[in-house]
Amino acid sequence: MPHILQPKHFKLGEKDSAELLKRLNISKAQLPKILATDPGLPEGSAVGEVIKIERKLGNKSVFYYRVVV
16 A cells, blocks of 8 residues: 555556657657566556656646656
C-alpha cells in the first residue's frame, strides 16, 4: 500500500504507450528509467512497461512517464 504522500503510479497499456511514444516522437529507450524493485510501482509491473506518475501541484496534475527496467 503506497504512502499518502507518494504520487500515484499507473501502468499504461500497449495502445496508450504507443500513442504516447508517437506523440513525443521518442522510443522507450529514451524515456527515464524506474527500477522494477521500486516500491511505488503497481503490482505486476514488468520490465519494458511504461508507468505514468501523477503529481498534484495545487489544483493541477502533472504527469511524468518512466519505463520499467
